[in-house]
Amino acid sequence: MANQMSRRDMLKMGMVGAGALALSSVNASASALNEKDVKFDEEWDVIIIGSGFAGLAAGLTAAKKGNKVLILEKMGRIGGNSVINGGGMSVPMNPVQAKTGIKDSKELFMADCLKAGLGINHPELLETLADRGMDAFNFLVENGVQFKMDHCAHFGGHTVARSMLTTNDSGSGYIQPMLERFEKADGCKLARRTKFDDFVLDDKGRVVGVVVREEYKFDDKLYSDDLENTSGTKKTLKAKKGVVLAAGGFCRDKIYRKLQDPRIPDSVDSTNHAGATAGALLKAFELGAYPVQVDWIQFGPWASPDEKGFGTAPILTQQGTFKYGIAVDVRTGKRFMNELADRKTRADAEFKILREKPDAFPITFADDKCFRDLSPEVVQKGMASGKLVGVCKSIDEIASKYGVPADALKESVKKYNEGVKAKKDEFGKQESALFEINEAGPFYVIRLSPKPHHTMGGLKINTKAQVLSSKTNKPIDGLYAAGEITGGTHGASRLGTVAITDCIVFGMIAGENI
């Protein structure tokens, strides 16, 4: 078994050498090094692990205060999951809501999050998102992020439309401008292919540096890159003011995700980039950081089996077919969920079908007005493969192409349209998202399959983004965290577009406080 690779197996595969020996000393020894036992190769004010939304927000904020900041990214490309994100950001009480007459409040935002999170969200963290959401939005605008200023998007589980969108409908709309500014900041650097391996502490337990490997080559083919990859050259870096963990979640960690949910087979696809593993999180647990709600793994109910990874389906469905159309069970031709319910509710509804019949992927479709809110580039990208989006002239064509009973399918569309007219949907879809489907077509059709998307649990932070220690129930000196590596904010299930809010708000706060 690859996950129990012996030294002999490693020898067979030619993996043992100086690198392997260095690795084993990093991984198997007592946790964390003492600064007295190391020689620092470089000295920085602030070191940040991860170059996504949270890492860049922390980096820019810390840099603005005059700090010499180093951001470490283990992959060859920057931005982790952030850069492949759909780009929606929940900002309660934002100016576009004001302009378009949408009433929102801190209480409404928190109630929506708590409902999806099954009530186990940490309230003080949610409150911070509401209180600092507009600060985060302004911070992004100052740093060159371009938002659509004509409307907010209404994502599943939110009572009102409150999600700001970038003009390019992508997380890259945040990462690119933030990265450009960060790399221009005085004395700051973003180091690619540089892997965090361990912490360096002083005698009082304060985090004062990190051990890393430069020229790291992440290897997607290994069962566990964190445990098996021996590439790179070791360096020890001093972080005078502290370290920020912004390393993201673990949806691609075959070992740790299966420990939390043994139903996830190793073969299952994920919306996440290949580097989304638990390594940094687990190292922080060794320091005494509290593990919080680590077993809640969110599946994206808007993903498609007809493309790899995150893909384009999430945006084409969320802002397209789910809003302007319906989803049906191909076995019956009937609807089976509120297409805009929270993620857990929808993923559970899809899983129910797929557990009964593993290849009966539900379909979602709408008529040709469905992509009108999206930028043409995104729609083009979605259509390009010819495999993701099916174009059908009629309901009969959908029925024959996807193996759905035609009469039942027609009846479902008719019934939905009646609900739209009566302003009362049988599955409780929000009135603001009820649009008649033109029964004459043409139609755009996408198959659905839930994919592991977000790991809700992680490190416990306080409202200053400080990581709390189980040894004292107080902050670990010199250690901050933000984004998906933290736990508690989202409870059992994160609402769509709250991730960016979480990452930017707490990234910014980490940068302010460090």
Add this chain to the structure above:
Amino acid sequence: MANQMSRRDMLKMGMVGAGALALSSVNASASALNEKDVKFDEEWDVIIIGSGFAGLAAGLTAAKKGNKVLILEKMGRIGGNSVINGGGMSVPMNPVQAKTGIKDSKELFMADCLKAGLGINHPELLETLADRGMDAFNFLVENGVQFKMDHCAHFGGHTVARSMLTTNDSGSGYIQPMLERFEKADGCKLARRTKFDDFVLDDKGRVVGVVVREEYKFDDKLYSDDLENTSGTKKTLKAKKGVVLAAGGFCRDKIYRKLQDPRIPDSVDSTNHAGATAGALLKAFELGAYPVQVDWIQFGPWASPDEKGFGTAPILTQQGTFKYGIAVDVRTGKRFMNELADRKTRADAEFKILREKPDAFPITFADDKCFRDLSPEVVQKGMASGKLVGVCKSIDEIASKYGVPADALKESVKKYNEGVKAKKDEFGKQESALFEINEAGPFYVIRLSPKPHHTMGGLKINTKAQVLSSKTNKPIDGLYAAGEITGGTHGASRLGTVAITDCIVFGMIAGENI
């Protein structure tokens, strides 16, 4: 705030002295000591943390192989939660089932556990319980535990009756005989008031000892005994063959249980003994043990607000009023759950009522045959306070005493009895537990309130009871665990009476392998 006690606060309270300084060095420094830096005061083969079911099973098994075993118990009394447990133990395919014609199987047992556990149970651990359940039963009989051999009990969520009961209907029926034998074993000792503080490792990361405090005085009045209690005298003990963690769960840890479920107020009662805190678990995380499914906290749906702690209600309801009677919502007089559903289903049903009206505790009642399966001592104990069990001559008396609409209540009993006759219960109560209620009375009535009862998550162990390390995905040399401190076996919700099976099977396995 008590949970953020400063040094100044401690000074005010007269808590700072030599003890406090020793504590701060134990808690705030880097984790685990190296054997080169310590001097061992005593030397043992095996050291076990915790004196409940798992600890004693491990201790007896290790002792039988000729080991010099020390069991550490931080409290003044032994047995932790085990000794206040109701004493039921799931043993699939046991001889009493055979004698009474109950068909059971490994598959059925696993399916029941997986259903309650929402499918996230670790299958290899469940499988071990089924495979070794009878070994554990035989081990207990050999060690003097006396079981009722005329019938098995049918607990909520189990498809069939498979729970063996001790003749005294209490966990003490296991603890007392096991303790007696253990204390007679050559070279073995059980040390009360001895608190585990930290691990001692060798250069390769093997666990070779522990740091403890003798003459420890657990203090229930502290917000966190683990973090604030400075009592005791430090000793360092060598464990030549290893350490077994059998320290139980954390239902009484106000800090850690609230991090996992922020809805649990500090004031809430629990079925657990006061010492059920997370200290040992968190220390193991610092060694690199994987945290698994730590946020699933089970509430006992059979607890009563009319007594403290675990009390007698669990047994009086489980084997009494729930089996021979019904539970109703006092506001409506109607039933609201299958009285023998799994714990999560029932606790959620009760919480739904209590969230709508916090003082509307549901009631359960049955006629006077309801306690016939119980020993007279237990019934007497339950009746003793005069507060827990209400005796009512008629349905009208129940209605007036508990504020229930009388007509609706009569109708509920009538409807239930019709279901019994038709062998079809409206809430799906098992046919084998359908008994007509004598409408003439008299009745025994108990009010219900869910209490935190079991923490499902914890350390990841393999089927040899070895604790796995996140640094290697292999066992931590010299470290074993069993019982509630481990995670994964029960998934999201443990079925009643599987705890003892879990503790004895894995305690025994730890003892066999160490």
